[in-house]
Amino acid sequence: MNKIGETTLEINLSALAHNYRFLRSKIAPSTKFLAVVKAFAYGSDMVAIAQKMQSLGADYFAVAYAREGILLREAGITKPILVLHPLPINFEEIIDHHLEPNIYSPKILKAFIETAKKKGQVKYPIHLKFNTGLNRLGFWENDVDFIFEQVVDVPEVKIISLFSHLAASEDPNERGFSENQVNTFKKIAEALSQKLGYRPIRHMLNTSGILNYPDAQFEMVRSGIGLYGYGNHKEVDAQLRPVATLKTIISQIHQIEPNETVGYNRAFKSDGYRKTATLPLGHADGIGRPYGNGKAHVLIHGKKAPIIGNVCMDMIMVDVTDIDCREGDEVLVFGPQKSAEEFASGAKTISYEILTALSQRVKRLIVED
Structure with a gap:
């Protein structure tokens, strides 16, 4: 089982300190x-x-x-x-x-x-x-x-x-x-x-x-x-550390047969036998509908799982056909391993928007290295 148990935004104060010192180094002491x-x-x-x-x-x-x-x-x-x-x-x-x-x-x-x-x-x-x-x-x-x-x-x-x-x-x-x-x-x-x-x-x-x-x-x-943790340029981003890491879990896994559909308006139609995972976060948590239908993905055990179908208010579904995973396993939406800028780009937006859109109902967890 994973350690978080629910959708959680980890806020790393050590990363914040690192970024502050980096930016401080670029200006005069006075x-x-x-x-x-x-x-x-x-x-x-x-x-x-x-x-x-x-x-x-x-x-x-x-x-x-x-x-x-x-x-x-x-x-x-x-x-x-x-x-x-x-x-x-x-x-x-x-x-x-x-x-x-x-x-x-x-x-x-x-x-x-x-x-x-x-x-x-x-x-x-x-x-x-x-x-x-x-x-x-x-x-x-x-x-x-x-x-x-x-x-x-x-x-x-x-x-x-x-x-x-x-x-x-x-x-x-x-x-x-x-x-x-x-x-x-x-x-x-x-x-x-x-x-x-x-x-x-x-x-x-x-x-x-x-x-x-x-x-x-x-x-x-x-x-x-x-x-x-974001500097509007890849070279700068490499020297910064994302402060926020959004994680969730797999609530349920479904086996989907050919021609079955997933989600509202039957937006996803299976082209064969697929395995999907339902995650407990949606557009009420800040993951808007533009991220659905393959526009963005999450990471499960380090492997990409694309969002399929329309994003729901409280849930998203991802394709885990080629991922060995179980209900309760941890899912990374964005963080140091996959930046918010990368996640946002799938919906043709920017890190600022996905970060500030995160709902206050998402649990916040303060951590330090």
Whole structure:
């Protein structure tokens, strides 16, 4: 019998430490390191990851929404936490839990200043994001004068960082575009710093940026996917260790006769005598329907078992005709032996999506080497 007994996501904190040290080795000792732990730390365990990263010496954390930051505070995380996509309805909670908002538009700036005044704050830390080409969130270059006019005589807030985000830092064919983003950000940061009379922390690099644009590390860098073992390039992936390993078991084995079908809508039709195994995970656990019908496979005793038929809500079926296996045997969905990037590629998607899609009903198991 296997050791896990049910679908389990193993989260290896030793692998996390390895990845952090690798990324740290790529930046100057004085450069601050911001660990991105949004989306339950890329589908793993946000609290366990943040606690480990805090002990390793991370300088900052980043989450997407206020609720994520509140959970970290309640878990004892004391380092600064940047909320990347704050919404006005959460501004009071952000202040109450000492979170630091990303201010990305004139409306958001005015609304947060109003809340800071209402809450009697003094020099409350805020971060300003500038859009240099991603066209998602952020002020424009020509907003510098407006921003200064809004904050110059406002003691309630203090700008402590300026940042932007590279659109294609992993793509060598877009190097010119990325360098233009960096140069635009430098110009914006210099113009606003001169008006403010001091230089806030500047940060622009994500994981691929850390590796490909070391001259643009400024005072801080941000890493998300790299901490979890993926570097957007095979050569980099080989130097990282996947933090998350998704395992399950065989619930039942069926002997299928020629012309029998498997699963909903009879999507798989047997061309001969086949043996199938049913596994206890499905699209409610994050393994979406695009992975069905041979688009992806799992490993059983080191051998490939393709997913057949349509993925069900709570189950998938795999072809184990040529695999010597039994009910209760362990199944590897992804991990160090078969990366999440490889699994995701079968459905023409990326590791980010499969990792963050993992349902919270999947058991999490924290391990260290």
